[in-house]
Amino acid sequence: MRLREELPCRNGDGGDEKDEVVDEIQNQCSQVLNSGFSCPKKVVVVGYALTSKKIKSFLQPKFQGLARNKGILFVAIDDNRPLSDQGPFDIVLHKLSGREWRQVLEDYRQSHPEVIVLDPPDAIQHLRNRQYMLQAVADLNLSDSYGKVGVPRQLVIKRDASSIPELVNRAGLTLPLVAKPLVADGSAKSHELSLAYDQYSLQKLEPPLVLQEFVNHGGVLFKVYIVGDAIKVVRRFSLPDVSKWELSEDAGLYHFPRVSCAAASADDADLDPNVAELPPRPLLEKLAKELRWRLGLRLFNLDIIRECGTRDHFYVIDINYFPGYGKMPEYEHIFTDFLLSLGHGKYKKKSG
Ligand SMILES: O=P(O)(O)O[C@@H]1[C@@H](OP(=O)(O)O)[C@H](OP(=O)(O)O)[C@H](O)[C@H](OP(=O)(O)O)[C@H]1OP(=O)(O)O
Ligand SMILES: Nc1ncnc2c1ncn2[C@@H]1O[C@H](COP(=O)(O)OP(=O)(O)O)[C@@H](O)[C@H]1O
Numbered sequence: 016m017r018l019r020e021e022l023p024c025r026n027g028d029g030g031d032e033k034d035e036v037v038d039e040i041q042n043q044c045s046q047v048l049n050s051g052f053s054c055p056k057k058v059v060v061v062g063y064a065l066t067s068k069k070i071k072s073f074l075q076p077k078f079q080g081l082a083r084n085k086g087i088l089f090v091a092i093d094d095n096r097p098l099s100d101q102g103p104f105d106i107v108l109h110k111l112s113g114r115e116w117r118q119v120l121e122d123y124r125q126s127h128p129e130v131i132v133l134d135p136p137d138a139i140q141h142l143r144n145r146q147y148m149l150q151a152v153a154d155l156n157l158s159d160s161y162g163k164v165g166v167p168r169q170l171v172i173k174r175d176a177s178s179i180p181e182l183v184n185r186a187g188l189t190l191p192l193v194a195k196p197l198v199a200d201g202s203a204k205s206h207e208l209s210l211a212y213d214q215y216s217l218q219k220l221e222p223p224l225v226l227q228e229f230v231n232h233g234g235v236l237f238k239v240y241i242v243g244d245a246i247k248v249v250r251r252f253s254l255p256d257v258s259k260w261e262l263s264e265d266a267g268l269y270h271f272p273r274v275s276c277a278a279a280s281a282d283d284a285d286l287d288p289n290v291a292e293l294p295p296r297p298l299l300e301k302l303a304k305e306l307r308w309r310l311g312l313r314l315f316n317l318d319i320i321r322e323c324g325t326r327d328h329f330y331v332i333d334i335n336y337f338p339g340y341g342k343m344p345e346y347e348h349i350f351t352d353f354l355l356s357l358g359h360g361k362y363k364k365k366s367g
């Protein structure tokens with residue numbers, strides 16, 4: 016167990032443990048002491064392997080400061096050095112891509128079962144293919160007194176764009192259709208989506224992709240952020256509805272930008288209350304709990320839309336691993352509490 020109860024005050028025993036991380040902890044604790052606070056008793060060491068974009072958006076100074084005060088220490092993982100030579104860590108937080116990195120993590124999980132890896136590489140991998148991404152939601156088939164949660168009907172096209180109109184016909188999918196690249200690997204290309212208004216334009220698409228029925232939802236979507244047991248929901252602008260008239264008038268492919276990712280939140284906008292009303296909390300709690308278990312993930316978000324003209328009929332259209340938590344309100348407190356509960360849970364298990 017790496018919750019070093021006495022670390023900052025210890026200097027005799029286990030001198031060989033005086034590696035870089037320990038030095039860093041001592042250094043940070045002396046900073047904390049010098050600044051007038053008492054030294055944190057149990058330090059939770061979180062190794063992180065993130066892209067520079069993610070470091071910037073997630074490890075914001077305010078967050079790092081709060082974490083330090085609560086006894087959480089973030090240590091950058093050097094992916095050019097063996098992972099086992101680094102640390103010791105209590106938790107490893109990661110979002111890097113590539114087969115090699117997945118193997119490194121899998122090997123590390125085998126050799127270090129005491130370290131909590133957020134999250135398991137194979138569970139993350141499952142979300143990287145839009146053919147399977149929403150399967151757990153479909154299987155769950157959630158429907159209770161608070162509402163119904165489903166997924167839009169979709170068709171996977173692996174190759175041969177010329178056959179798409181015929182396949183769409185046979186599957187009985189209704190236009191317009193959202194075309195999404197099959198692979199959701201975080202690359203710019205994987206976020207290049209388009210809306211097909213007519214049969215003919217479907218042939219211009221570039222497989223492999225998923226064709227999903229477009230669901231009118233009043234131009235607002237809900238981002239449901241999940242951090243362990245915690246849930247936070249925000250509103251974002253989305254694509255506007257497509258009327259029957261537009262559908263009959265418009266043709267072709269419309270390549271659309273990353274609407275929901277735009278910095279502007281729809282939380283303060285003057286919206287139709289029927290559109291803006293957040294999905295019922297108990298429904299989201301149930302959905303999140305089930306998906307945590309079914310997906311084997313603790314860090315993800317869901318893009319959810321409400322079918323236009325209904326109060327309680329929802330669709331999950333996207334699931335993202337380790338999303339932009341920097342944009343989640345109160346993420347600093349929610350995330351540090353989560354890391355502490357994991358770290359301290361480990362500690363209790365060992366001593367209990
Ligand atoms: O960078 P951000 O803050 O926009 O976060 C992205 C997410 O935005 P959101 O939290 O939904 O607003 C974004 O969500 P969407 O796909 O836009 O729904 C993804 O999670 C993206 O990761 P990736 O490119 O799919 O690997 C996330 O990008 P990474 O930060 O993980 O690269
Ligand atoms: N089935 C759908 N019905 C209506 N709008 C959709 C549908 N699928 C996607 N969208 C819109 O397209 C945006 C991007 O799609 P999404 O599946 O979330 O891809 P990404 O992984 O790139 O975020 C969504 O945020 C939403 O605005």
Ligand SMILES: [Mg+2]
Nearest residue numbers: 275318333334
């Ligand atoms: Mg999305």
Ligand SMILES: [Mg+2]
Nearest residue numbers: 199333334335
């Ligand atoms: Mg996505």
